Amino acid sequence: MTTSNPVFGKDRPKKSGVAPTPSENRSRNYERYLLRRVLDAMGSPRFAVALWDGFKVSPKDAAPVATVNVHSRSALNQLLRQGDMGFGDAFSNGGISVEGDLVAMLVAAFTVPEPTGIAAVVKSLQQRKPRANTKDGSRENIHHHYDIGNDFYRLWLDKEMQYTCAYFPEDDLTIEAAQQAKMDHVCRKLQLRPGDRVAEAGCGWGGLARHMALNYGAKVSSWNVSAEQVQYATDRAKAEGYDDRVTYVLDDYRNITGEYDAFVSVGMLEHVGLDNYTELGSVVDRCLTQNGRALVHTIGRNRPRLMNAWIEKRIFPGAYPPTLKEMMEIFEPNRFSVLDVENLRLHYAKTLAHWLARYDASDEQVQAEFGEDFARAWRLYLAGSQAAFLAGGLQLFQVVFTRERNNELAATRRHLYS
Amino acid sequence: MTTSNPVFGKDRPKKSGVAPTPSENRSRNYERYLLRRVLDAMGSPRFAVALWDGFKVSPKDAAPVATVNVHSRSALNQLLRQGDMGFGDAFSNGGISVEGDLVAMLVAAFTVPEPTGIAAVVKSLQQRKPRANTKDGSRENIHHHYDIGNDFYRLWLDKEMQYTCAYFPEDDLTIEAAQQAKMDHVCRKLQLRPGDRVAEAGCGWGGLARHMALNYGAKVSSWNVSAEQVQYATDRAKAEGYDDRVTYVLDDYRNITGEYDAFVSVGMLEHVGLDNYTELGSVVDRCLTQNGRALVHTIGRNRPRLMNAWIEKRIFPGAYPPTLKEMMEIFEPNRFSVLDVENLRLHYAKTLAHWLARYDASDEQVQAEFGEDFARAWRLYLAGSQAAFLAGGLQLFQVVFTRERNNELAATRRHLYS
Numbered sequence: 001m002t003t004s005n006p007v008f009g010k011d012r013p014k015k016s017g018v019a020p021t022p023s024e025n026r027s028r029n030y031e032r033y034l035l036r037r038v039l040d041a042m043g044s045p046r047f048a049v050a051l052w053d054g055f056k057v058s059p060k061d062a063a064p065v066a067t068v069n070v071h072s073r074s075a076l077n078q079l080l081r082q083g084d085m086g087f088g089d090a091f092s093n094g095g096i097s098v099e100g101d102l103v104a105m106l107v108a109a110f111t112v113p114e115p116t117g118i119a120a121v122v123k124s125l126q127q128r129k130p131r132a133n134t135k136d137g138s139r140e141n142i143h144h145h146y147d148i149g150n151d152f153y154r155l156w157l158d159k160e161m162q163y164t165c166a167y168f169p170e171d172d173l174t175i176e177a178a179q180q181a182k183m184d185h186v187c188r189k190l191q192l193r194p195g196d197r198v199a200e201a202g203c204g205w206g207g208l209a210r211h212m213a214l215n216y217g218a219k220v221s222s223w224n225v226s227a228e229q230v231q232y233a234t235d236r237a238k239a240e241g242y243d244d245r246v247t248y249v250l251d252d253y254r255n256i257t258g259e260y261d262a263f264v265s266v267g268m269l270e271h272v273g274l275d276n277y278t279e280l281g282s283v284v285d286r287c288l289t290q291n292g293r294a295l296v297h298t299i300g301r302n303r304p305r306l307m308n309a310w311i312e313k314r315i316f317p318g319a320y321p322p323t324l325k326e327m328m329e330i331f332e333p334n335r336f337s338v339l340d341v342e343n344l345r346l347h348y349a350k351t352l353a354h355w356l357a358r359y360d361a362s363d364e365q366v367q368a369e370f371g372e373d374f375a376r377a378w379r380l381y382l383a384g385s386q387a388a389f390l391a392g393g394l395q396l397f398q399v400v401f402t403r404e405r406n407n408e409l410a411a412t413r414r415h416l417y418s
Numbered sequence: 419m420t421t422s423n424p425v426f427g428k429d430r431p432k433k434s435g436v437a438p439t440p441s442e443n444r445s446r447n448y449e450r451y452l453l454r455r456v457l458d459a460m461g462s463p464r465f466a467v468a469l470w471d472g473f474k475v476s477p478k479d480a481a482p483v484a485t486v487n488v489h490s491r492s493a494l495n496q497l498l499r500q501g502d503m504g505f506g507d508a509f510s511n512g513g514i515s516v517e518g519d520l521v522a523m524l525v526a527a528f529t530v531p532e533p534t535g536i537a538a539v540v541k542s543l544q545q546r547k548p549r550a551n552t553k554d555g556s557r558e559n560i561h562h563h564y565d566i567g568n569d570f571y572r573l574w575l576d577k578e579m580q581y582t583c584a585y586f587p588e589d590d591l592t593i594e595a596a597q598q599a600k601m602d603h604v605c606r607k608l609q610l611r612p613g614d615r616v617a618e619a620g621c622g623w624g625g626l627a628r629h630m631a632l633n634y635g636a637k638v639s640s641w642n643v644s645a646e647q648v649q650y651a652t653d654r655a656k657a658e659g660y661d662d663r664v665t666y667v668l669d670d671y672r673n674i675t676g677e678y679d680a681f682v683s684v685g686m687l688e689h690v691g692l693d694n695y696t697e698l699g700s701v702v703d704r705c706l707t708q709n710g711r712a713l714v715h716t717i718g719r720n721r722p723r724l725m726n727a728w729i730e731k732r733i734f735p736g737a738y739p740p741t742l743k744e745m746m747e748i749f750e751p752n753r754f755s756v757l758d759v760e761n762l763r764l765h766y767a768k769t770l771a772h773w774l775a776r777y778d779a780s781d782e783q784v785q786a787e788f789g790e791d792f793a794r795a796w797r798l799y800l801a802g803s804q805a806a807f808l809a810g811g812l813q814l815f816q817v818v819f820t821r822e823r824n825n826e827l828a829a830t831r832r833h834l835y836s
Binding site (some may be wrong): 303340418 | 482554754760763809810832835
């Protein structure tokens with residue numbers, strides 16, 4: 001178990017000090033004025049904001065879904081000056097807390113009208129360009145997020161450690177069953193057959209490779225630059241006795257070699273970086289058989305937008321969810337033909353609801369091992385992600401593709417549903 | 419019935435004259451040399467080419483699927499100088515004929531390696547930019563193709579006059595059944611419910627609107643700029659008594675007004691022109707309800723390429739099949755969310771095989787009414803289209819989309835297959 005705090009490191013935000021004495025430290029008129037102006041500009045979203053001295057702004061036309069409590073002047077300053085980044089950091093350090101439904105509050109914040117004029121400029125300045133994904137950079141970025149410690153993720157993921165969107169063909173599936181359904185959905189889309197050789201780019205803790213080998217008779221080679229994940233997956237394959245059918249390789253996807261009947265990448269494209277999409281496609285072109293099938297599963301957008309500044313800085317360095325248009329740089333220059341695109345946006349919202357419930361149930365343990373700031377930051381990250389999928393700011397695309405001249409295609413997609 | 423020949427008009431290619439006398443008119447060494455060079459540059463495709471005097475070049479490594487007979491020096495010149503355009507015109511005027519499997523010969527021609535260097539430049543000069551699709555231009559372009567006469571299309575289309583890709587969930591469906599299956603597939607993708615108001619852009623002879631009204635209880639308004647098609651559809655709605663539920667409007671899709679629960683466009687985007695995609699999206703944005711569903715069905719490409727020169731000039735003026743990337747200009751600027759893309763490429767190849775068989779069975783009637791040149795030109799167009807779908811040069815995309823904030827989505831696509 002990692003005991004240091006890899007999320008905050010040297011950029012750790014400052015504590016916002018002790019609670020102010022109301023008599024000396026009442027909120028000032030200009031602070032109240034600015035707060036009202038900000039909420040007005042957001043179209044009076046459906047949450048209230050209360051300051052440390054009890055001053056409160058409520059939504060104009062509706063009951064609030066939650067109250068954002070700003071506990072000090074410095075937290076208010078963080079919020080007013082730094083927008084999303086300030087909110088995220090102040091939420092993490094306890095300077096801001098949310099009473100009521102955190103996800104609903106964030107959905108309300110995410111569905112405000114688009115800023116225009118100077119507000120749009122300010123907002124764009126607050127967004128962050130993702131850090132570069134050179135081979136060295138990728139390793140560092142991935143280490144930041146995935147090598148927090150397997151035990152941390154085990155607290156709230158399913159037992160196959162699937163840290164990507166699950167699939168809920170029935171509404172009441174458990175997260176365990178929905179992750180199995182996701183893996184089956186992917187395998188069916190790839191029309192996996194016994195003996196198929198599969199290359200996987202970005203394998204997480206190895207669950208999909210394991211599933212393909214044990215349930216579909218495939219022979220899988222999986223690449224990943226996270227040392228902790230590869231160690232976990234390899235150990236498990238040996239212990240459970242299928243290491244003759246699955247090989248986990250600690251290396252960059254750009255170094256994939258061999259020939260394969262199928263290529264799959266679930267939840268890696270977010271870390272690849274736009275500049276590398278055509279190269280990713282050429283890796284597939286290099287290793288796929290003539291009639292091979294391929295699938296990319298990724299968080300995406302409807303329109304190009306940079307990552308939320310706070311998430312890019314504190315949680316997911318180097319991440320960028322692409323639009324479908326941007327994804328075409330993988331396929332077009334490499335003469336691939338897109339066969340099927342499915343948008344599973346609301347499945348990811350549901351997945352995150354499950355994760356968040358489990359995470360909250362492990363709250364004490366996370367706080368004890370990682371500290372309160374870390375625990376709050378991750379809670380905000382999970383709730384914010386759920387809200388973004390609910391509000392339509394994030395999408396989940398599964399894209400199936402093949403070579404242009406492959407005529408051995410399934411006539412329909414019925415095999416996905418039988 | 420139109421008795422003039424609208425395809426060839428004043429650009430009608432010249433007849434290639436009477437058959438040459440072998441003794442005076444043997445093919446010359448430089449002609450034979452050029453022919454060999456052209457076929458070598460194509461990688462020795464799997465068809466033979468025979469000249470008027472019996473000189474013949476056969477494929478190097480395989481039995482030919484067909485023989486291209488070049489009946490005169492002027493036909494050979496047309497072919498060598500004008501590439502696809504020359505082949506098309508000479509095939510139409512009888513200067514070139516194909517003995518054997520025409521579709522297989524065209525597949526072989528379409529799957530030659532990409533030209534490089536100077537050959538690529540020559541090829542690109544032979545491609546044609548589509549004519550502009552201003553409102554007036556669109557009307558003229560559409561008139562050229564669709565107002566040949568309803569009776570002509572009735573000879574070889576199904577009884578619902580569906581002149582777009584059919585859907586063959588079972589391999590042995592008749593074209594009648596496969597066109598019904600296509601319309602059902604579209605209606606299911608749109609999750610049509612009784613009472614839904616539907617706007618249709620580009621309705622052909624009105625079959626889909628009729629299907630939606632009669633089988634799904636929808637109320638449909640359909641726009642089309644082809645006078646003959648609108649007349650046919652309107653007459654039929656009145657005669658069959660559903661003109662209270664379907665309105666056919668002789669106008670440009672850009673003039674669509676009203677509010678609708680669903681928007682559909684099958685086989686119109688090919689005629690819209692890239693410059694107008696964002697405006698098409700804004701028409702949908704203007705008329706779709708908050709949780710409305712929309713579908714665009716179009717011929718497409720894997721990579722941007724201009725239309726085949728001969729087809730653009732002689733058959734389909736103004737046509738351009740877009741890539742998925744290009745199609746995103748409909749969705750992204752208008753904040754639409756793509757839910758589902760399905761590529762039905764091989765279904766269109768099968769559809770064209772059915773059409774071609776019916777067309778060939780009506781050959782005498784077409785020749786008698788439109789002349790031999792027209793009959794041959796349309797045969798080449800249908801066979802060439804089938805070959806292009808088989809060879810992967812053309813795709814068929816069905817894209818389902820909705821507003822970004824619509825959360826009333828089907829969890830799965832199972833309803834398409836039950």
